[in-house]
Amino acid sequence: MITLSALLLNLAGAALVYLASGQQTLLKAPLRVTARLAGWVLILAGTVCWLIVAGAGAGISATLTTLMLAWVILPYLAWWRGPDAAETDTR
Template identity: 45%
Template sequence: MLTLALILGIGGSGLCYLSHPNQNLLRCGLPRSCRLLAGLLLLGGLLCWCWQLGISAGLFAWLVTIMLSWVIPPYLGWLLGARQAAPDSPNR
């Protein structure tokens, strides 16, 4: 059940990130309708965390999952963008 909660939380926050216009992983972001699915996945993840760990610990685990899922993608986009731009740079 904890694995399901983790998958739902990461999937929901990933969809939410990728449907935002300022994301930098995809050339064209996902449609705004994906935000509804992201919200449902996040809610399902919250329910799984709370059912398994209790309300306070479940809420904390859910927030940590979302926080880490939203912190990592911008750095991945920056890293991938820097690697793609490196062969074209004249200073190499």
């Protein structure tokens, strides 16, 4: 259960950090700086969970792998949605 928590915390944190970036294209405007800070706090909490479950070396590796996976998938998700997806009005 802690492994799933670690994975979800890292994925949520990575998503917040990505969505707070000026380079993201999933949203019309990037999230505020507080979202980026919250993302880093979630990543830190996920790292602590990984360290509890797997130990130091494997925990750090699992954190970095999870972050890499999220930060590679999110831009492809934005690309898949299309160039106008962030600008469309969903009223």
